[in-house]
Amino acid sequence: MTFKPVHINRPFGRWIGLVLAATALASLAAPPAARSGPASGASRQAVVAVNGMSCPFCAYGVKKHLSALPGVKSVQVEMAKGEAIVEFAPETEVTDEQIQRAVRAAGFTPGKIEWK
């Protein structure tokens, strides 16, 4: 039994290459907040707006609940800005929903989540 080599004609191969490149570009250009961000490579940060958090004693619960999420390396609260900055280890699978649930468990209302 013999195998014949498969030949892809050149114009068709060029089209495939263009489509793949466009897909890759589109995925990079997608808004990070809309993704449920699997971290890849370097560690990633989620900047989480915590509505209602307005005194130092409130920040502890927010920190503890966010720290309990999988793959969290650190949590920093910026009281004046009303936000928490959560740093995740590389390759961590965490969704926006999980982050929102953690903020609610601390007794507050989650706002916008930005992935960096």
Place this chain on the structure above:
Amino acid sequence: MKVSSLPGRYALLCLSVLLGLFLHGDALAGPITFDTALPVASREGILRGQYVLVRATGDPTSLGRSITVHAAPVALAYGVTPRLALFGIVPYFDKSLKMNTPSGRIKRSASGFGDLLFLGRYTAYALDRPGSTIRLAPFAGVKIPTGRDDVSDGPGRLPRPLQPGSGSWDGLGGVVFTWQTLGWEFDADAGYRKNTAADGFRFGDQAFTDASFQYRVWPRRLGAGVPAYVFAVAESNLFLQGRDRVGGVPDPDSGGARWIVGLGLQYVTERFVIEGIYQVPAVQRLNGNAVETDHSLSVGVRWEFSFLSS
């Protein structure tokens, strides 16, 4: 004045003190002398310890009664869910009464753990915005007669209000409102306490309303991270109490109205709060010959901890 009528004469004082202690804020920051509607995060706890001193020497009679109450309530709050918090509070009391008698000035005193109070509070409404929150939370509780109410000394069994415990099962309910921003906080509550009879004695029911305003005096500008705050605190507590009943008969020297105002300071960090308040009565319209309060002082600490592993 007969010694037997003494219970009613300072029942209002003791109950006012007790109620103030029992309603002390067990949650986040908040007022010093009553509760707040701010949340206790789920699976987290807050432990609070206080020392309270109350002095009352305003006796309109020749008995020259002087009452001193040292109290050390310990409270534990636990967040069952982000909206439902449970509180358990037990005070330790040292109460003493000095008064003139035909045989000279005598002192009667008792000390020990008081009654255990369980409270539940549910956040019915929350409006969270960046840097501010508005909340409304009803609360209800029951006081269990765990403290001793049969302490005796030379002259016999001590009057009921001088006992560490009340001997009765009592119910408590109300609602608390909080509006907190990055720079200030306002809290107010109103409630009612229904007392029951035990051994022929019943403390008068009590209605109360409290208000507190806390203003951040330091730091003037918020820096990065979670800076510690210093709050200047002004509080008001109004108590209206019915007459006690001894053997079913109203005690004419018990009950009345008391409006207490106070100024204090709070040092609030991420893990703990240190606080103190000095209070004086602004108005005391007490029935009969009840002893008027001079002043009270309260200092305390709150510590927040978590059952979450991180």
